[in-house]
Amino acid sequence: MSVLRKPLVTEKVSALNEKGKYGFIVNIGANKVEIKSAVEKQYGVTVEKVNTLSVMGKKKTRYTKAGVLAGRKPSYKKAIVTLAQGEVIDFYNNI
Numbered sequence: 001m002s003v004l005r006k007p008l009v010t011e012k013v014s015a016l017n018e019k020g021k022y023g024f025i026v027n028i029g030a031n032k033v034e035i036k037s038a039v040e041k042q043y044g045v046t047v048e049k050v051n052t053l054s055v056m057g058k059k060k061t062r063y064t065k066a067g068v069l070a071g072r073k074p075s076y077k078k079a080i081v082t083l084a085q086g087e088v089i090d091f092y093n094n095i
Contacts, residue, residue, distance in 0.1 A: 003030045003038040007091050008078065016080070022089050026079045028054070035079045046084040053078050 008023030016023070026035055032050040039047050057073035083089070 003027050003034050004042065005076075007089075009091060013080075020083045020085070020087070022081050022083065024079045024081065026052070026077050028075070028077050030077065030079075032079075035081070039081050043089045045087045045089060047081055048084050049082040051080045051082075053080075 003026055005025045005027065008025060010023070013021075013023035022039075024035070024039070030038075032052060035050050035052070036047045039045065054077050055075060057075045060071055060073060062069045
């Protein structure tokens with residue numbers, strides 16, 4: 001199982017890209033050292049710092065004939081990676 005699941009491409013993270021910070025959704029069991037080495041290997045850049053946060057899944061409720069069904073979306077982990085000065089990751093080069 002790979003450490004990096006997919007890059008985060010949202011408005012907030014895109015604003016951070018100009019400062020050299022990039023967001024990824026990562027495996028829940030991954031630590032900062034594993035995330036750093038995976039980003040460096042996959043994108044060929046130098047990582048200075050990794051910040052992680054675990055996001056709790058949202059509660060969801062559905063009203064059906066059988067009654068109210070309550071549950072949760074799955075939880076996930078985000079990583080914000082700071083690159084060395086002058087380095088860039090281009091997520092759109094394969095399109």
